[in-house]
Amino acid sequence: MDLKWKQWCFMCIVLGSRVAEAHIFDVKDFGGKADGKIDISKALLSAWTEACESLEPSTVLIPEGTYLLGPVNFKGPCKSPSIGFQLEGLVQAPSNPAAFKTDGWIVFQHINGLTLFGKGTIDGKGEEAWSINKCAQNPNCKMLPVSLRFNFLNNTLIRDITSFNSKYFHMNFFECYDMTVQHVHIFAPEESANTDGIHMGISERINITDTVIATGDDCISIGPGTRNLTVTKVVCGPGHGISVGSLGKYKDEEDVSGISVRNCTFINTQNGVRIKTWPSSPAGFASDIIFEDIIMQNVSNPVILDQEYCPHLKCDKDDPSLVKLRNIKFNKIRGTSSSQLAVIIACSKGAPCENLEVGDINLKYIGTDGPAQSTCSNVNPILSGEQIPPTCV
Numbered sequence: 001m002d003l004k005w006k007q008w009c010f011m012c013i014v015l016g017s018r019v020a021e022a023h024i025f026d027v028k029d030f031g032g033k034a035d036g037k038i039d040i041s042k043a044l045l046s047a048w049t050e051a052c053e054s055l056e057p058s059t060v061l062i063p064e065g066t067y068l069l070g071p072v073n074f075k076g077p078c079k080s081p082s083i084g085f086q087l088e089g090l091v092q093a094p095s096n097p098a099a100f101k102t103d104g105w106i107v108f109q110h111i112n113g114l115t116l117f118g119k120g121t122i123d124g125k126g127e128e129a130w131s132i133n134k135c136a137q138n139p140n141c142k143m144l145p146v147s148l149r150f151n152f153l154n155n156t157l158i159r160d161i162t163s164f165n166s167k168y169f170h171m172n173f174f175e176c177y178d179m180t181v182q183h184v185h186i187f188a189p190e191e192s193a194n195t196d197g198i199h200m201g202i203s204e205r206i207n208i209t210d211t212v213i214a215t216g217d218d219c220i221s222i223g224p225g226t227r228n229l230t231v232t233k234v235v236c237g238p239g240h241g242i243s244v245g246s247l248g249k250y251k252d253e254e255d256v257s258g259i260s261v262r263n264c265t266f267i268n269t270q271n272g273v274r275i276k277t278w279p280s281s282p283a284g285f286a287s288d289i290i291f292e293d294i295i296m297q298n299v300s301n302p303v304i305l306d307q308e309y310c311p312h313l314k315c316d317k318d319d320p321s322l323v324k325l326r327n328i329k330f331n332k333i334r335g336t337s338s339s340q341l342a343v344i345i346a347c348s349k350g351a352p353c354e355n356l357e358v359g360d361i362n363l364k365y366i367g368t369d370g371p372a373q374s375t376c377s378n379v380n381p382i383l384s385g386e387q388i389p390p391t392c393v
C-alpha cells in the first residue's frame with residue numbers, strides 16, 4: 001500500500017489537490033486480468049463499489065496492460081468525498097454490437113466530483129458496428145453504444161485519456177453541470193459513421209480545452225439545452241466540424257445559450273464552425289454564440305449557418321425552421337476553403353436571424369475556378385473588419 005501511495009502521490013502533484021492522497025482500488029486486486037480475453041466488468045464494478053462507498057478520497061485504477069471490458073454502469077452517488085478513475089491500460093470493448101443491450105459501453109451516472117484521467121486508452125472496436133450502421137437511412141435503427149456516457153454528473157474533470165474507434169459517439173454528456181475536458185484525444189477513421197467526438201445536451205458550464213479530435217462525424221456537437229459551453233484550443237479533423245445542433249427536430253427542445261468556440265483549428269474537415277436547424281421545425285431559441293480566432297485548413301464549409309439542414313433529404317422542407325437565432329458572431333476566421341462557397345449564412349425566413357455579426361474573415365478558396373464566395377439569406381448582418389470573401393453581397 002505504502003509504495004502505491006507514493007507512486008500515486010507523484011501523480012497527485014501533477015493533478016493538483018483534486019484527487020490527492022486518494023486510496024487506490026486496483027482492478028487487479030479485485031480479480032481483473034490484463035489478458036485482453038476475460039471480461040473485467042465484474043472486477044471493475046466491485047472496485048468501483050468499494051471506492052464509491054469509501055469515506056476517504058478514492059481512486060479506481062486500471063493499470064497498464066490490455067483488458068477486455070463489457071458494458072458497465074458506474075453509479076453514484078458516492079460517499080467518497082472525491083472519486084477518481086485512473087486509466088493507464090488499454091481497455092477494449094467486445095467487437096460484436098450484439099454484446100450490448102443498452103446504449104452505452106462505459107456509463108457514469110449520478111456522481112459528484114468524478115475525475116477520469118490517465119494515459120490509457122479505451123478502444124470501442126467499432127469496425128463491425130460501422131458496417132451495420134444504417135441509421136442514416138432508418139431513423140428507427142437499433143441504437144449502437146456510445147463509448148463513454150456521462151449522465152447526471154456534477155463537477156467532473158476528464159483529463160489526458162484517449163478514446164479510439166467508438167461504435168457510435170465517443171462521449172455523450174447528459175444533464176452534466178460543471179465539467180472540464182482537458183487534453184483528451186479522440187480518434188476514429190474519416191469514413192466511420194456517427195462517431196461524433198463529444199455530444200452534449202441539457203448540460204451547463206462545460207469547458208473543453210487542449211483536445212484533439214479526428215473522427216467520421218462532428219468533432220463536437222452541441223445539442224438542445226446546452227448552456228455556457230467554452231471550447232478552446234481544439235484541433236478538429238478529419239470530421240464534420242464543431243456544430244451547434246441540429247436543433248428543432250423535436251417539440252419543446254430546451255434553448256441553447258452562451259456558447260463560445262475560440263482558438264480552434266480545423267484540418268480537412270467537411271465543415272468548420274456550424275449552426276444547423278431543421279426546416280419545418282417547432283419554435284426554439286439559440287443565442288449568444290461566438291466563434292472566434294479560428295484557423296481553417298482545406299475545409300469544405302468553413303463558416304456555415306444552415307436553417308434548412310436536411311441530410312439525406314429525409315425531411316419536409318415546405319415550412320421554415322422556427323428556431324430563432326439571436327446574438328451570433330463569427331469573428332477572426334482565416335485559412336483555406338476547399339469549396340468556393342466559403343461562407344454560408346442561410347437564416348430562416350420564418351424566424352430571421354437577429355443581431356448576427358461577421359468580423360474579420362479571410363478565407364481563400366484553394367481551387368482554380370475563381371475566388372471564394374459567400375451566400376446569405378434572411379439576415380442583415382453587422383459587418384466589421386476584413387471580409388474575404390465579401391459577406392452577403
Ligand SMILES: *[C@@H]1O[C@H](CO)[C@@H](O)[C@H](O)[C@H]1NC(C)=O
Nearest residue numbers: 077110111112152153154177
Ligand atoms: C447536481 O446538482 C444538481 C443541482 O444543483 C442537484 O439537483 C443534483 O442532485 C446534483 N447531483 C449530484 C449527483 O450531485
Ligand SMILES: *[C@@H]1O[C@H](CO)[C@@H](O)[C@H](O)[C@H]1NC(C)=O
Nearest residue numbers: 178179180205206207208230
Ligand atoms: C470554463 O472556462 C471559462 C472561460 O475560460 C472560465 O471562466 C470558467 O471558470 C471555466 N470553468 C471551469 C469549470 O473550469
Ligand SMILES: *[C@@H]1O[C@H](CO)[C@@H](O)[C@H](O)[C@H]1NC(C)=O
Nearest residue numbers: 205227228257258259287288
Ligand atoms: C452564461 O452565458 C450567459 C450568456 O448566455 C452569460 O450572460 C452568463 O454570464 C454565463 N454564465 C456563466 C456562469 O458563465
Ligand SMILES: *[C@@H]1O[C@H](CO)[C@@H](O)[C@H](O)[C@H]1NC(C)=O
Nearest residue numbers: 232233262263264292293332
Ligand atoms: C487565441 O488566439 C488569439 C489570436 O491568435 C490570441 O491572442 C489569444 O491569446 C489566444 N487565446 C488562447 C486562450 O489561446
Ligand SMILES: *[C@@H]1O[C@H](CO)[C@@H](O)[C@H](O)[C@H]1NC(C)=O
Nearest residue numbers: 268269270297298299300338
Ligand atoms: C483537401 O480536402 C479534400 C477533402 O475535402 C481532400 O480530398 C484533399 O486531399 C485535401 N487536400 C489536402 C492538400 O490535404
